[in-house]
Amino acid sequence: MPIIQPIAGELEPHPDVALIEKVRAGDVSAYDTLVRKYERQLFRIAQHITQNREDAEDVMQDAFLKAYEKLEQFQGNSKFYTWLVRIAVNESLMRLRKRRTGKMVSIDEDIVTEEGSVPRDLADWAPDPEQNYGQAELAEILRKTIQGLPQGFRIVFVLRDVEGLSTEETAETLGLSIPAVKSRLLRARLQLRERLSRYFHRKAGLREMGSGK
Amino acid sequence: MTCAEFLALLDDLIDDTVTAEVRDGLQAHLGGCGHCEVIFNTTRKTIEIYRSHEIYELPAGLRDRLHAAIMARCKKGC
Numbered sequence: 001m002p003i004i005q006p007i008a009g010e011l012e013p014h015p016d017v018a019l020i021e022k023v024r025a026g027d028v029s030a031y032d033t034l035v036r037k038y039e040r041q042l043f044r045i046a047q048h049i050t051q052n053r054e055d056a057e058d059v060m061q062d063a064f065l066k067a068y069e070k071l072e073q074f075q076g077n078s079k080f081y082t083w084l085v086r087i088a089v090n091e092s093l094m095r096l097r098k099r100r101t102g103k104m105v106s107i108d109e110d111i112v113t114e115e116g117s118v119p120r121d122l123a124d125w126a127p128d129p130e131q132n133y134g135q136a137e138l139a140e141i142l143r144k145t146i147q148g149l150p151q152g153f154r155i156v157f158v159l160r161d162v163e164g165l166s167t168e169e170t171a172e173t174l175g176l177s178i179p180a181v182k183s184r185l186l187r188a189r190l191q192l193r194e195r196l197s198r199y200f201h202r203k204a205g206l207r208e209m210g211s212g213k
Numbered sequence: 214m215t216c217a218e219f220l221a222l223l224d225d226l227i228d229d230t231v232t233a234e235v236r237d238g239l240q241a242h243l244g245g246c247g248h249c250e251v252i253f254n255t256t257r258k259t260i261e262i263y264r265s266h267e268i269y270e271l272p273a274g275l276r277d278r279l280h281a282a283i284m285a286r287c288k289k290g291c
Contacts, residue, residue: 028283028284028287031283032280032283035276035279035280035283036276039271039275039276039279040267040271043269043271043272043275044267044268044269047269048269053272056269057272057275057278060275060279061275061278061279061282064279064283065282065283065286068283068286069286122248122251122252123251124251124254124255125254125255125258129258130262130266138266139266139267139268142262142263142266142268143268143269146263146268157263161260161263161264162263162264182224185224186223186224189223189224189227189256189259189260190252190256192259192263193252193255193256193259196255196259196262197255200255200258
């Protein structure tokens with residue numbers, strides 16, 4: 001049975017390494033610990049990609065089962081979390097493909113390659129804009145706003161900014177170059193900022209000033 | 214520094230991956246450009262809001278179903 005080596009450059013092995021060794025030794029409860037640690041993240045990622053709750057539930061379950069079955073193949077040269085995310089992203093894209101009756105689905109979908117991301121809406125925001133909304137209303141605004149992003153931007157933003165993957169890990173997970181991840185991340189951030197400005201701008205007519213029309 | 218040059222380095226400033234020298238240049242531009250200051254502050258806030266709010270809650274019962282599926286898989290041979 002292969003012993004997982006610590007990730008190069010890290011002095012201390014990641015805590016997941018010990019749990020994975022336990023699972024390999026037959027301790028299923030150790031896998032439960034890993035599931036509980038990452039279930040929210042995997043569900044969010046699947047939901048962001050599939051934009052469908054049932055699909056996201058299936059993806060999360062399939063991803064954890066697949067990871068469990070393939071645990072022997074995990075060599076420890078990347079973080080377990082990053083490995084899991086890669087499985088979940090692939091499962092999500094497969095699920096989308098099924099839903100669209102076999103049509104190819106890629107993360108490049110909807111990407112418009114025109115240059116220039118010069119922000120248009122320049123209205124400043126209220127100091128704590130989210131305070132103006134209730135929890136449920138705010139969540140709805142955030143969902144609607146991010147759902148409007150092109151998929152290739154949305155996935156990069158979610159992995160990099162929400163789920164905390166590095167630029168390199170995001171590139172590896174999505175099969176993109178590092179410059180492509182950086183370019184998409186900047187556009188995603190700017191587009192989200194602009195869309196949120198419709199809700200979070202300072203009051204007193206600044207919205208009209210910022211519309212640029 | 215022009216606004217376009219600032220914008221090209223906006224992510225690096227937000228992620229704090231710039232050298233001290235470049236950061237000084239970016240901060241100097243920010244100090245004199247209200248436009249870029251708004252972009253910088255609101256972009257940073259955008260990331261912070263998405264990081265700090267759970268917009269997709271884990272559905273009730275999903276954890277139990279997943280646990281049952283893993284146990285069923287395990288019975289076939291872990």
